[in-house]
Amino acid sequence: MGLISRAASLATVPVTTGARLAGAATAAAFGADRDAVYAKATAASVETLTTALAKARGPALKFGQALAVFSAALPPDQAAQLTALTRLYEDAKPQPLKTIERQLKQLPKGVDIDPEAIAAASLGQVHRGTWKDGTPVAIKVQYSDAPKVVKADMMQLRAMAPLVGRLLPTLDVKALVDEHASRLAEELDYTQEAAWQKRFRKAWKPGKAGGFADGSPGSEGIVIPKVHFATETILVTEWVDGTPFTALADEHAARRNAAGRQLARFSMWSPRLVGATHADPHPGNFRLLADDRLAVLDFGSVAKDSGLFTRLFAQTLILTTRGEYDEVLQAWREAGLVSDTTTTEQLMEMLDPDDRPYTREEFTFSKEWLQSRSQQFQDPVQALQGASRLRFPPDYLLEHRAVMGTIALLCGIDATVDFRTVIDGVGDAVPTPA
Template identity: 55%
Template sequence: AIPVTTGARMAGAAASSALGADKDSAYAKATLASAEAITATLAKARGPVMKFGQTLALFSQILPPEQAALLKGMSRLYEDAQAQPYEKVEKVLAVLPDGVEVERVAVAAASLGQVHRAVWTDGSPVAIKVQYPDAARAVKSDMLQLRAMLPLAKRMLPSLDVGALLEEHASRLAEELDYTREAGWMRTFRAEWQNQDITIPEVLFATPKVLVTRWMDGTPWLQVADLPEERRNRAGELLSRFMFLSPAGVGATHADPHPGNYRLLEDNTLGVLDFGSVAVGSGAFTWVFAETIRLAAEGDEDGVLRIWQHAGLVGAGTTSERLMSLLDVDTRLWTEPEFDFNIEWLGRLAGSWTDPVAALEDATALSFPPSYLLEHRALMGALTLVCSVGSKFRAGDLLRETLTTFAEEGLGQRP
């Protein structure tokens, strides 16, 4: 549960302000205390709650440094999920055909289940994703905890409709409980991308709680940064193409931008795993992102404001000058032959939020309608991964291809 002292901190901040203390300083301190309380609660919670913390962490660039660091720490906690003993999932695996040999020690674990390597009936290696028996009950319990955090999260992230983000998270968790749905999306994405250097494992068997796919070897994303420059560039470009062009090709976006879900294969194709979270009917935010960069590169700041207003992404009264200041668009993405995605560039974009009070006040100029939240999380998370490995490629060409393809498919929402 959320400590009651957190509410007292906010009340104390208001009292300090009323008594003549520095209002900005008082609220900044109270907000930092809220961040600490949320992080402490998430750290003690189970997977689904921690996964919401990871989602919030993707928006941490709008926070001052101290608060951002606390939220970003949630990603590390989520990645440290521990596998359960084989005995806990053995009964769930009883639905497998006779002759399947399952390794008892899991090779990966997540919030709702884990993955075991196995030998399929034809002798080939496979990955078996199995859901924990109590996963549905855990999701229900964890959602109660998350709703208790809403007031604090809203204080930390005023630019987001955190309540809508939470409900979106709840819907996605419910979908992730049905592995047959995930199997369907894997087949759909595989059919679209199989001749475009994106490799998605073949589905061999699926029930609501067990999913079997071909085993995929390769270099995990967290190790791609150690590869030669040519291969790093290739990995970043393929991941970017997959994220930007899937809305037009598939009508959906792979929406779990976790490094464990991507790997570079020996044939230099990108392997993509885990389709439990998919943003269906996506494309609106991806189009706004690409079109914003195009308009900014052409000096049309009023045009940027119009498309953001039309999309419901800016607050009333926001001027084009203020919006451009908040967005800090790097037009080199459009104009340079090749763009160098790296951690320094990512940090520069986040660096404009250096004053805690200004960050909280200016953030109210932006908003994120519920329909954009999952797609925004996916696209921004993927770009963060691209920067994490240091990747250089023709970003402008990809953005132009995105806008052209979207226009052909009738996507986008030009005012």
């Protein structure tokens, strides 16, 4: 989608939805059923919003996926539209090699690049190539207009903020947009991505991640490609062959379970090992190698100084297993995620945690289980009451996305995982009772 058509698509959202809500107010003033007309206007507004974000892809789609965290504040049918954005993965038609020639001139002499891209998104594309010594590499190239695309999308998203605020009144939309803009600016600098990839590679180097609850070395099963070269718009890394996560659903159980075991460890233990979380749980970013190790790609989106939400997730599961529900409330209050007026009963009703992944030696994360967990908010009134008690600071969003995205990926391949071991390895979650 071109820059002008992207802007036009997004610009129509506040205009059309604003008109709908104004029409609802007018109709209510002239005697129409207020709840009915507002419900109809809101439903149409959510549909317009989600359609525009999905069509625009790129930065706008990523913002919609961040909003999906708060979908419980909407009636189930509208929430389903918003959460559907999390199942969309960015793709685009690759640009011809001649359109990125200026960026390619930055490559060192002796580096060859295949003319056909193997993957593309709104801000860049990836080619296979050969490093100076003959090593196969992946070459990621940013489009010259990528900064303009980000700037234009952010302008339109800021214009949408008042609308989103009316649909999700408990959300600090401005703070969310600002956080989104900050993360996108970082993603445009491939030298930062390279630095994070090197840091994760060092932390997950075989033998470095010892001492886990099951006695395994832990890091032996994770592969992070070596960085060969980086500028702001070019990134060259070691090429990795493997089975994409999306294709693992058709593999035999042993392969699926190996992938799930490694992914769960990588996602949940990185805050302790790296002090950061890989925050783009796109299935294309994970490859299962022939020896059942898991390769992790694309470090453009990273949650810095992470661990608060991951530890809270582990705490909630462990304390629920023990029946220590008041301690769950205390943990959420200390994290700043619930108000002082929220009771233990209200929080547990909102969370409705399932402790089986922790109480069992192994647990199968299935699509059916995930669907059953998504039915928590069937009553729109209950959903709105729950949302009014729940706070979610924007700086938690990337880590939340990583943890919840990991669970969704595990369910997508029906992986059986020793999740108790994973949770116990998070670190500093809950001390074992004496």
